Amino acid sequence: MNQYEEICKDMGQRAKAASFELAQIDQGTLDSALLAIADAVEAQADEIMAANQLDLDKSGDYNVPQTMIDRLTLTPSRISQMAEGVRQVAALESPVGSVIETITRPNGLTIEKRAVPFGVIGIIFEARPNVTIDAGVLCLKTSNATILRGGKEAFHTNQIIVTIMRNTLESLGITPDAIQLVEVLDRDMVGVLLHQREYIDVIIPRGGAGLIRRVVEESSIPVIETGSGVCHTYIDEYANLDMALEIAINAKVQRPSVCNSMETLLVHQAVAGEFLPRLDEVLQEYGVRIHGDTAVAQYMENTIPLTEDSFHTEYNDMDLNVRIVENLEEAINHVNCYSTHHSEAIVTDEPMRARVFMNLVDCSTVYHNASTRFTDGFEFGFGAEIGISTQKLHARGPMGLQALTSYKYFVFGEGQVRK
Missing domain, CATH: 3.40.309.10 (Aldehyde Dehydrogenase; Chain A, domain 2)
Incomplete structure (x- = not known):
């Protein structure tokens, strides 16, 4: 096992353990954590801006196209919007545990189809620091642990945002491993991450056509494809x-x-x-x-x-x-x-x-x-979005909370046996 495999395995194991812990935390506690994250983001806006400036200063070294600079740049107004988006997510009703369908069979069995978290969600994205907080809070709201791998162009911004979220969770007695950032920027690390099927339940790429194509072609983990926008x-x-x-x-x-x-x-x-x-x-x-x-x-x-x-x-x-x-x-x-x-x-x-x-x-x-x-999760009233799915299976369009759940059948009986 090489160094990258060891790092990914460790992150995956901690994320999987965190997902089981999140499944036992009530929604009120998670919502309180989200509100605390929103407050912390606003309180540390200057630190976020300073980190973002480091990324902007290095953008020339990375040949970041001018069209991407707008996505990379944070302003006080955009940071306030990020915090407001977190508060909107906190105010929404979580789909986790909701009954999607109830079936009563002639033999007396009651079958409930309930929304449940995926478990661990991997997000791979480019120079979009807003994705960092959107993904973190949407996953937290739905009791999913998340592993984030952003592009090198926004590394310092992503790092401070994830640090703020992790510190807030830890201060509230919630495992900070619910939100993790891959800090190895080597592209080979992505390939290793895409094969952590034992620990990661779904991968969601956000970025240009090249990134999305690579993830779809290389991943051994199920992918929700968010496509380019022509x-x-x-x-x-x-x-x-x-x-x-x-x-x-x-x-x-x-x-x-x-x-x-x-x-x-x-x-x-x-x-x-x-x-x-x-x-x-x-x-x-x-x-x-x-x-x-x-x-x-x-x-x-x-x-x-x-x-x-x-x-x-x-x-x-x-x-x-x-x-x-x-x-x-x-x-x-x-x-x-x-x-x-x-x-x-x-x-x-x-x-x-x-x-x-x-x-x-x-x-x-x-x-x-x-x-x-x-076409945007915030504009659709989702508070934020994890991405815009252009595929037809599981989720399509702006992906809010509902799209971050799967479902499980809960079957209730009174001693029935199959004949």
């Missing part, structure tokens, strides 16, 4: 163009570095001549680079020619693909061809056309007359 907005011929303008601008520029921002805009040919010049004028003010064909170039200035990969690209930047389509069917076909199954939107005043689009596009979350930027 999100589309379709402006229908019956759209309110003033509304469409606001939605398109918000979906692209409000925070382009995140996975629920729009990467491709589809516009019905009947409204392209009126809509695209208006949109182009506003997007130029934000510095958005338009990728389009000759048809689009008639209405939008300084268009960059599309390449073979354009519609597959998650830019996470001020870049936008634009395509004019002939009809609703072509829009749906385009989305289903290039979608990463994250979030898609239609803007139209015709409910029937919206219904067709929403039923036929294959994605975790679909919108009618709203921005794709709302």
Whole structure:
């Protein structure tokens, strides 16, 4: 057994033991711990900011793209939002122990299907320090122990946040091993972690397509895949163009570095001549680079020619693909061809056309007359999220508390035996 295997095995064993301890702690105690974590995060905001600055100062050494700097950067406002998210999670009702279904059999057996924790959840993510606290508190709320492996780009920030959470738990008499951080930054450590099936019950990756593909391909542990976000907005011929303008601008520029921002805009040919010049004028003010064909170039200035990969690209930047389509069917076909199954939107005043689009596009979350930027656990009222699942088994879309539970059958009898 090499050094990395020893480290992972030790962390796994401690996490497994912590999961059994958490299963015996009442929900009120866990909620009190969450509130204490929120207070501690705000009280130590200066320490978090200092650690985050260390990471930002080293970002050049790691060649962190400018699009990732926004995700990496913490501000006093973002730290306050993190703490508020923890308090919202504490206020939510835990699904653990809830009865999902009750069956009474003719022989008198009563069967209850109840939500139970997974046990130990491994989270592998990139330069997103907010994931550190979101994952820690969501897992704690659902009585799951968690092992976190963040990217080197956010190491110091992750380290202080996990230290704050662990110290808070320990001060309350709860095992700090409920939340652990992998502090070995060698990429080989990830490969070792992905084979700790004896101790880790599920792995959830959060990051770019490369990270997610590696985890899915290498893991011997079940994976909940959170995918990249090549999100589309379709402006229908019956759209309110003033509304469409606001939605398109918000979906692209409000925070382009995140996975629920729009990467491709589809516009019905009947409204392209009126809509695209208006949109182009506003997007130029934000510095958005338009990728389009000759048809689009008639209405939008300084268009960059599309390449073979354009519609597959998650830019996470001020870049936008634009395509004019002939009809609703072509829009749906385009989305289903290039979608990463994250979030898609239609803007139209015709409910029937919206219904067709929403039923036929294959994605975790679909919108009618709203921005794709709302695909988020906080915005959905989950307090926070562990990730946005783009697969179809177990969980799909923003993953809150319910998605962090499995279920167990509890069977009650009065001496029945099978004949």
